[in-house]
Amino acid sequence: MAKTTPSSSRRVFYFGKTRTDGKGNMKALLGGKGANLAEMTSIGLPVPPGFTITTEVCDGYYKAGRKLPAGLMDEVHTAISTLEKELGKKFGNDSNPLLVSVRSGAASSMPGMMNTILNLGLNDKSVTGLANATGNERFAYDAYRRVINMFGDVVMNVDHEHYEVAFDKIKTKYNAKLDTDVPTEGLIELCHAYKAVYKHHTGQNFPQDPIKQLEHAVEAVFRSWMQPRAVRYRQVENITGLLGTAVNVQSMVYGNMGLDSGTGVAFTRNPSTGENKFYGEFLVNAQGEDVVAGIRTPLPVAEMPKWKAEGHPQIGKLVHKQLLGIKDILEQHYRDVQDIEFTIERGTLYMLQTRNGKRTGPAAVKIACDMVREKLIDEKTAVLRVPPNDLNQLLLPSFDPAAKKKATTLTIGLPASPGAAYGKLAFSAAEAVERAHAGEKVLLVRKETNPEDIDGMHVAAGILTSTGGMTSHAAVVARGWGRCCVAGCGAITIDEKSRTIVVAGKKFTHKDTLSIDGSTGEVMEGNIATQEPKLSGDFATLMKWADKYRTLKVRTNADTPADAKRAREFGAQGIGLCRTEHMFFEGERIIAMREMIVADNEADRRKALAKLLPYQRADFEGIFKAMDGFPVTVRLLDPPLHEFLPQDAKGQQEVAKRLGVSAKLIAERVTKLHEQNPMLGHRGCRLSITYPEILEMQVTAIVEAAINCTKKKIKAIPEIMHPLVGSENEIRLLREWTETTIAAVKKAKKFTGKLDILIGTMIEIPRAALTANEIANHAEFFSFGTNDLTQMTFGFSRDDINTFLPDYLNKEIFERDPFQSLDQTGVGQLVDMAVNKGRSVKSDLKCGICGEHGGDPSSIAFCHKAGLNYVSCSPFRVPVARLAAAQAAINSGKAAENRTA
Ligand code: ADP
Ligand code: MG
Ligand code: MG
Numbered sequence: 001m002a003k004t005t006p007s008s009s010r011r012v013f014y015f016g017k018t019r020t021d022g023k024g025n026m027k028a029l030l031g032g033k034g035a036n037l038a039e040m041t042s043i044g045l046p047v048p049p050g051f052t053i054t055t056e057v058c059d060g061y062y063k064a065g066r067k068l069p070a071g072l073m074d075e076v077h078t079a080i081s082t083l084e085k086e087l088g089k090k091f092g093n094d095s096n097p098l099l100v101s102v103r104s105g106a107a108s109s110m111p112g113m114m115n116t117i118l119n120l121g122l123n124d125k126s127v128t129g130l131a132n133a134t135g136n137e138r139f140a141y142d143a144y145r146r147v148i149n150m151f152g153d154v155v156m157n158v159d160h161e162h163y164e165v166a167f168d169k170i171k172t173k174y175n176a177k178l179d180t181d182v183p184t185e186g187l188i189e190l191c192h193a194y195k196a197v198y199k200h201h202t203g204q205n206f207p208q209d210p211i212k213q214l215e216h217a218v219e220a221v222f223r224s225w226m227q228p229r230a231v232r233y234r235q236v237e238n239i240t241g242l243l244g245t246a247v248n249v250q251s252m253v254y255g256n257m258g259l260d261s262g263t264g265v266a267f268t269r270n271p272s273t274g275e276n277k278f279y280g281e282f283l284v285n286a287q288g289e290d291v292v293a294g295i296r297t298p299l300p301v302a303e304m305p306k307w308k309a310e311g312h313p314q315i316g317k318l319v320h321k322q323l324l325g326i327k328d329i330l331e332q333h334y335r336d337v338q339d340i341e342f343t344i345e346r347g348t349l350y351m352l353q354t355r356n357g358k359r360t361g362p363a364a365v366k367i368a369c370d371m372v373r374e375k376l377i378d379e380k381t382a383v384l385r386v387p388p389n390d391l392n393q394l395l396l397p398s399f400d401p402a403a404k405k406k407a408t409t410l411t412i413g414l415p416a417s418p419g420a421a422y423g424k425l426a427f428s429a430a431e432a433v434e435r436a437h438a439g440e441k442v443l444l445v446r447k448e449t450n451p452e453d454i455d456g457m458h459v460a461a462g463i464l465t466s467t468g469g470m471t472s473h474a475a476v477v478a479r480g481w482g483r484c485c486v487a488g489c490g491a492i493t494i495d496e497k498s499r500t501i502v503v504a505g506k507k508f509t510h511k512d513t514l515s516i517d518g519s520t521g522e523v524m525e526g527n528i529a530t531q532e533p534k535l536s537g538d539f540a541t542l543m544k545w546a547d548k549y550r551t552l553k554v555r556t557n558a559d560t561p562a563d564a565k566r567a568r569e570f571g572a573q574g575i576g577l578c579r580t581e582h583m584f585f586e587g588e589r590i591i592a593m594r595e596m597i598v599a600d601n602e603a604d605r606r607k608a609l610a611k612l613l614p615y616q617r618a619d620f621e622g623i624f625k626a627m628d629g630f631p632v633t634v635r636l637l638d639p640p641l642h643e644f645l646p647q648d649a650k651g652q653q654e655v656a657k658r659l660g661v662s663a664k665l666i667a668e669r670v671t672k673l674h675e676q677n678p679m680l681g682h683r684g685c686r687l688s689i690t691y692p693e694i695l696e697m698q699v700t701a702i703v704e705a706a707i708n709c710t711k712k713k714i715k716a717i718p719e720i721m722h723p724l725v726g727s728e729n730e731i732r733l734l735r736e737w738t739e740t741t742i743a744a745v746k747k748a749k750k751f752t753g754k755l756d757i758l759i760g761t762m763i764e765i766p767r768a769a770l771t772a773n774e775i776a777n778h779a780e781f782f783s784f785g786t787n788d789l790t791q792m793t794f795g796f797s798r799d800d801i802n803t804f805l806p807d808y809l810n811k812e813i814f815e816r817d818p819f820q821s822l823d824q825t826g827v828g829q830l831v832d833m834a835v836n837k838g839r840s841v842k843s844d845l846k847c848g849i850c851g852e853h854g855g856d857p858s859s860i861a862f863c864h865k866a867g868l869n870y871v872s873c874s875p876f877r878v879p880v881a882r883l884a885a886a887q888a889a890i891n892s893g894k895a896a897e898n899r900t901a
Pocket of ligand 2: 341353
């Protein structure tokens with residue numbers, strides 16, 4: 001019996017009428033494109049047959065030192081034979097040749113990152129075969145010149161420019177303005193010229209053996225996986241852990257066979273707004289990348305029904321109807337929005353690609369809610385569908401309508417990616433990067449962007465292009481990132497060299513600021529005021545669903561009543577971190593604060609503190625009122641005292657004058673407070689240990705505020721938090737003093753009512769985590785200050801990390817900045833340990849996190865697993881955290897049992 005290869009080691013997966021080996025869920029092995037080509041074939045959609053070489057082969061290629069594995073080309077040959085039989089065409093044949101495309105495709109989509117070769121299989125012989133078979137000589141030579149160009153460019157690194165030069169010569173000779181004006185004999189000449197360009201730059205002839213062409217092309221796709229722009233894209237998008245790219249070899253269909261042919265790209269719903277309307281663009285008589293490349297301006301698919309061709313008056317109507325049918329089939333099958341590529345060859349529609357469509361945050365929310373209403377998905381799926389960080393786009397400011405009304409609109413382009421942005425003009429990606437790093441807000445202005453521009457696009461406040469449609473590179477990438485983008489502004493003339501643009505008869509340079517509205521396409525002069533967003537409609541619905549499934553509470557970090565109020569509107573269930581030091585900076589307060597610092601005895605310090613007390617009390621009252629009924633964790637003074645004094649002589653003189661002391665005294669105090677390592681110095685609870693009267697004043701202010709609120713029927717729930725605790729003895733003492741003060745205030749105020757004030761500590765020093773069982777004896781709650789905990793665990797300062805962090809990321813020592821996403825393997829162990837040790841002595845110990853990580857989705861998933869009661873983050877991240885918490889709960893399959901927080 002013949003040996004069959006076990007499917008696990010199958011390297012080539014066929015898709016077509018003969019058989020289909022792959023499935024839609026095999027993305028890791030077949031790449032997204034390959035898996036979906038197989039899937040579409042299986043559900044009966046019209047897909048040109050072909051085969052996929054797996055990502056494992058790519059992995060093997062690199063492991064073998066960039067060599068194709070032995071025997072692979074034999075398997076490819078077999079697959080080609082199957083293809084030949086199925087289509088009744090032959091590779092390299094002079095009567096009816098088989099042509100193929102060679103396409104990359106990794107498990108995660110990387111739009112435009114890798115190279116595709118079309119029309120492969122053409123040579124001097126088969127080009128006549130193609131001409132005969134199609135009865136269209138011009139088309140055949142057009143296809144041939146394209147493949148010589150693409151193959152040279154992609155496989156042999158022959159610069160596209162050289163081909164352009166050759167083409168221009170021919171165009172001049174035949175007096176042709178457009179490519180399409182060049183007659184057949186011109187294209188035949190062009191093929192000769194292109195082959196000469198190829199030979200000149202590679203030292204070899206354009207390969208005539210189709211199988212050799214194929215082998216080189218397959219290798220080129222594998223190579224493209226590691227080219228810098230692909231590597232960079234994966235970095236920016238945080239794509240890790242993939243084996244490589246698959247290679248799809250697919251029989252060609254021709255959108256460039258005449259006016260009854262065409263090609264297009266579409267989304268089953270509007271990717272910008274989410275509107276449930278088929279949405280896309282197409283070009284008549286065009287091939288492959290023409291739509292995406294922005295060379296010709298495509299027509300909206302909605303206008304397709306008007307398309308008529310000779311002898312085919314219904315062509316547009318029929319194809320359009322067929323596409324709408326396919327939209328439904330695809331959405332029913334994938335239960336998500338699809339982003340498709342299609343080609344029409346002489347009136348027949350073919351599907352070339354489908355994938356889940358990238359969408360803006362607002363579109364993601366609308367689509368998720370719509371699909372629940374349409375019963376395509378359930379609530380849980382809807383909650384999982386929206387990437388939490390994409391909610392930021394719904395929380396983006398928009399232009400203030402009043403300010404916008406007064407603005408001068410210069411032109412209106414395509415609303416490619418929503419949002420409101422303004423910035424000074426930058427004309428290249430490199431310039432944008434440089435100026436953005438120097439702290440400028442820039443708008444990247446380009447004719448059209450390409451994958452090499454992604455760095456500049458990433459740092460720009462917004463992107464503005466003069467050509468290219470809604471599916472151009474700039475538009476697709478900007479939408480993926482939620483970056484504001486206006487595309488296709490034909491009225492703008494860009495002069496990159498002189499760094500100017502001209503629009504509406506006005507000239508603007510790199511010094512000028514423009515505003516762009518990515519939701520309307522407007523381009524306006526100057527910077528226009530923006531306004532805050534609201535949580536309503538579908539956004540509110542999705543949040544309601546999220547709340548149903550999450551078990552983590554979400555609090556906010558807020559120091560002012562205004563922030564507290566905003567956070568509550570966004571759904572915050574309390575304040576997890578109220579920093580008191582910010583309250584010491586405003587107006588008169590800083591003077592009293594400085595008086596306190598300058599004082600050299602307790603009595604004088606108390607005098608100054610007494611002046612601060614009413615301010616603090618009023619602040620707390622405001623915050624308790626805004627958080628009526630929700631807990632507020634107040635952190636006692638944290639930063640080192642020197643931060644409150646000016647370091648320069650002039651500033652010190654002013655302070656001296658104001659306090660009525662000598663400048664010398666202030667200078668002396670500053671010198672005395674100087675520390676080598678202030679972040680590891682006299683700060684946090686160490687201040688209270690040295691100056692218990694500071695603690696006393698702050699606790700008094702908190703308790704008095706709470707009592708005042710209670711009298712006004714406002715439910716104040718303060719939690720007093722001691723920062724930077726590292727040992728049991730510290731917290732024991734701090735707790736004692738805190739309790740004594742609480743009792744004293746109650747007595748002084750003759751307050752006999754109920755006042756539940758929890759006393760707890762931050763866990764931000766590794767030792768606190770290590771000895772959490774001791775510390776928990778004196779704390780009712782732990783709040784993980786993961787900023788300090790991260791810096792102390794790694795032993796590097798958050799403020800100085802930027803000098804070396806880029807190297808750590810580039811060399812993949814770190815996958816992500818540990819200050820942005822919690823280091824779960826290291827710092828995470830300390831969190832886990834502290835929770836477990838703490839709860840071993842106090843089972844109801846309340847645990848939360850108040851570091852920046854509290855708003856980061858992957859860190860939130862960790863917090864869920866670690867069994868924290870809540871996360872706390874900045875007001876604008878509250879919706880993100882609510883959604884991330886729900887996803888964590890759904891993903892871990894936990895039932896929603898509400899813990900108390
Ligand atoms: P990308 O990943 O950059 O979109 P693709 O592999 O999808 O690259 O191919 C680029 C373009 O070439 C697409 O517009 C696609 O529709 C077209 N194309 C690819 N294969 C074929 C084919 N077999 N016949 C016709 N057009 C093709
Ligand atoms: Mg594609
Ligand atoms: Mg801290």
